[in-house]
Amino acid sequence: MSAHQWHKGRVVMIKEEAPNNHRFIIEMQDMERFDFYPGQFVTLDLPIGEKNSERWRSYSIASAPDGTNKFELVIVRAEGGKGTEFIWDNWSIGSEVLVRGPQGKFVLPELLDRDLYLICTGTGIAPFRSMIHHILNKNIAHKHIYLLFGCRTKADLLYYSEMRDLEYKDEKFSYLPTLSREQWEGNTGYVHDIYKKLLQNKPPAYFYLCGWKNMINDTRHNLQELGYDKKDIHFELYG
Numbered sequence: 001m002s003a004h005q006w007h008k009g010r011v012v013m014i015k016e017e018a019p020n021n022h023r024f025i026i027e028m029q030d031m032e033r034f035d036f037y038p039g040q041f042v043t044l045d046l047p048i049g050e051k052n053s054e055r056w057r058s059y060s061i062a063s064a065p066d067g068t069n070k071f072e073l074v075i076v077r078a079e080g081g082k083g084t085e086f087i088w089d090n091w092s093i094g095s096e097v098l099v100r101g102p103q104g105k106f107v108l109p110e111l112l113d114r115d116l117y118l119i120c121t122g123t124g125i126a127p128f129r130s131m132i133h134h135i136l137n138k139n140i141a142h143k144h145i146y147l148l149f150g151c152r153t154k155a156d157l158l159y160y161s162e163m164r165d166l167e168y169k170d171e172k173f174s175y176l177p178t179l180s181r182e183q184w185e186g187n188t189g190y191v192h193d194i195y196k197k198l199l200q201n202k203p204p205a206y207f208y209l210c211g212w213k214n215m216i217n218d219t220r221h222n223l224q225e226l227g228y229d230k231k232d233i234h235f236e237l238y239g
């Protein structure tokens with residue numbers, strides 16, 4: 001499939017994962033497989049404007065490649081957001097959507113020969129869910145994987161029990177969620193305190209950051225201040 005062509009997809013599953021956060025499974029029509037690298041994204045052409053720039057919205061693929069023609073997206077409804085309001089108001093099982101992709105270079109290194117820090121907030125977990133499942137499904141040799149996930153309250157935790165299960169299955173995977181606006185049995189505050197603590201002795205590591213601007217900018221800055229090289233800090237900016 002060419003990443004530049006538009007193909008018809010159909011919504012085959014919708015699930016509320018958290019308030020205003022839905023999981024969608026899209027099945028590509030007229031193709032038997034939809035292949036991609038974990039971490040890549042698709043672009044949707046939504047009928048919400050005349051110009052391309054008004055209509056196109058990108059979403060990271062949240063599922064691991066599995067040789068089928070289906071993939072998952074996890075999308076947060078943005079208040080006043082044209083694209084997500086369209087999706088919420090119009091998509092139901094069977095809805096058709098034009099899809100372009102896979103696209104993007106936010107992909108894993110060839111060798112996972114250092115610890116992997118996957119740092120995200122909100123739906124920024126999408127590409128990391130894909131990467132983690134891929135590594136574990138394919139038994140890819142890896143050093144320790146840390147998934148740092150920040151959100152406001154317990155209700156906003158995405159894929160919580162799934163990530164806990166994966167942590168239970170692989171002792172080299174740590175899931176470290178943190179809440180910024182609610183006390184609970186786990187970590188509270190922002191993701192920054194967590195990686196700063198883990199990186200005190202500056203272990204060799206690859207960093208992948210995903211989400212909205214503030215978290216990404218602050219994390220890039222902090223990691224460089226800790227002495228890590230820019231080239232080992234990869235990021236996918238949602239806006």
Ligand SMILES: Cc1cc2nc3c(=O)[nH]c(=O)nc-3n(C[C@H](O)[C@H](O)[C@H](O)COP(=O)(O)OP(=O)(O)OC[C@H]3O[C@@H](n4cnc5c(N)ncnc54)[C@H](O)[C@@H]3O)c2cc1C
Binds near residue numbers: 124
């Ligand atoms: C590579 C990539 C991958 C991405 N992956 C994901 C993903 O996996 N999941 C995900 O949820 N998002 C993802 N995004 C973000 C996504 O592409 C959209 O930007 C997001 O869904 C918002 O789109 P929208 O059309 O609803 O908002 P837009 O209409 O584009 O508006 C953007 C923001 O402006 C505000 N706004 C718009 N109009 C008004 C108004 N009149 N008054 C006040 N405020 C307003 C909205 O609150 C909104 O937050 C990704 C982005 C990129 C670039």
